[in-house]
Structures are given as C-alpha cells and as structure tokens.
Amino acid sequence: MKKIVLTSFLLLSLAFCFSQGYETTRYGVRAGVNISNLDFDPAPVSRNMHRNGFYFGGFAEFSLSETLWLNTELQWSAEGAKEEDWRANYLNLPIQLRFQIGNNFMIGAGPQIGVKTWKSADAYDTIRFSGVGGIEYKFLEDYFIDVRAGYDFKNLLDESLAPLEATQFTIQVGVGIKI
Template sequence: MKAFIISGAFLFMAGSVLAQHSNVHVGLKGGLNISNIASSPNAGFDAKAGFHAGGLAHIHLNKQWAIQPEIMYSGQGAQSNDVKTRLHYVNVPVQLQYMFDRGFRIQTGPQLGMLAAANVQQGDVKTNVKSSFKTAELGWTIGASYVGESGLGVDARYNYGITNINDASSVNLYNRNVQVGVFYVFKHKY
C-alpha cells in the first residue's frame, strides 16, 4: 500500500508538471476486473471479479498517436470451489495508442505489476501468501477506448501475464485479466 501511495503521489506531481505542456493531459480511471490465473499444468481456476482505480497521463505524439502511462491499484486473482486467491497489484501499463477521428482509440503496450499483498481465503479463514508469489510481474495489454468531447470515456482491455508469478513450487502461474472501466481526462481536446 505504501508503494501505491508513493507511486500515486509521484504520478500526480509528474502529471501536474507535464499538464502545463499542451500535448499532455492527466486523468483518473477505474472499473471492473474479471481476472483468472492460468497454470501449467492446469489447476482449474475460475475467474474472480475485482476492481481497478488509478491515474493516467495522455501524451499526444501527433494527431494520430499517443502514449498513455498509467498507475493503478488492481485487485486480481482467481477462485476454485470455496477457495479465493486475492492478489493486490500496483500496475504500471504504458499504452501506445492509435487515435481515430472523434475519440475512438486502439491501444497496446507492456505492463509492470508490483505485488502489494496476496491472500487465500477458504471459508472464514484468511491466510497471507505473499511470500508464495513473485514481487514483480511483466505483462502485455491490448484494448480499445472511446473518449467524448467532455473528457469522459470508456475503456476495455485484456492484460496477458508473460512472467510466472509463482515463487513457491514447480507449477507455473500467469495472470489473465479483462478490464472494463470509465475514465476522465482533464482539459481533454481531440
């Protein structure tokens, strides 16, 4: 949680400085996660709902292209029968966006995830399992978004974990996450 607060403060300060440049706009975002953990060999996990929230900086490179770094809290994990695995990440995706006319965008890019907390809950018993997972994860994202003239927009993306997150055994585990949300870009212009 401390890393999230420090990272958020850094993004806010950096965004405030960058926002003085006309090609840079800062914003807030949040929404729903539908996450799962893929395993090799297959452990049979089911998807789990969570949420994400954070900030963004939208940096226009030219009329069609932009880079959008973000920092956000992301509640991820999976479930199996009555066991829920909850992974709490501070994610930093850096999206390369192609902007069509009138607010439509497609985006892709790398994402670094820093594990803030991890627990397993079975019934009423909750166990800290952070030491069973690696502290950092690398993934790749792909998605699309639409932003209106007001700066209010919607976003959908798929986050594909590339690196094994399991630090405890020979089973490889990978994050998979679908995100759907809303965002607001301050002083937005097409």
C-alpha cells in the same frame, strides 16, 4: 524494491521527455471492474481460478503527434483467483502507445509492470510483467469508457512452487474522465 522504483521513475521521465515540444498533455482518472483468470500448468483439480475485482488509477497522456499518444498510468488492481490463497492485488504501471481513430476512438498496446501489494499471497512472485491492449470510446467531451485485456509474459508463481506455473489473463471494463 529499489529497482522497481528506479525503473518506474525512468519510464515516467521518458514519457515526460517525449511530451516536451508538443502542445497537448492530458491527465485523468479511470476505474472499473476486473475479470481475471489464472491458467495453471499442470492444471489444478476442482478450483475456481477466476476472480471478479475492481481497479482504479490515474494516468497521463502525452501527444507525440496529432494521432499518436503515449499513455502512462499508475493503477491498483484486485486480481488472481477467488480463493483467498490465490488472490493477488497489484500496483500496476502500464505504458501504452495509443492511436486515435477519428474523434471518439483510441486503440493502444504496450508493456505493464506490476508489484504485488497483497502480503498474504505468498504463492505469487513480487513482480510481474505483462502486455496490455485496449480500446477507448469517448462519449462526452471529457468522459470515456474503455475495455482492456492483459496477459502475463512469465510465470506468476514463486519459484518454491515449481513445477507448478501460472499465467494470468485479465479483462478490465471501466469509465474515466480526462482533466
């Protein structure tokens, strides 16, 4: 747990350092729905391996140039599968490098680290690493809608379940406000 806290602190400090010297820093909140799907190897028989859930979180965006932004976020997300034994909720820290396209669109991608918060989901490893990418559309001065996709880089399951392995693909659709 100390490694997770230290890594998170270092990443947020790095983001803060990048923001120094540039005029614009934006903060905000976002929330929406998740659609997550577990892919097993070898594939289990007759299981519903997706889950519809929700997420919410806060973020900070740091201007690196006129069109380049660094986005850091702390987000709680309900993921995993519908069956209770395969549910997993995470506290995620996505970090994206984002490019502004025109006045209303942004696209971005980057890594994400997550820590499991659902104590009864013993099948899952405590920490996960994934990649995340998405697009944002600003429809009012400070309001936006966004769509993101995330895919895990490594097996999500605890080593005790070997040779069973699982990765997760998650889609998030939500709204937010920049303060």
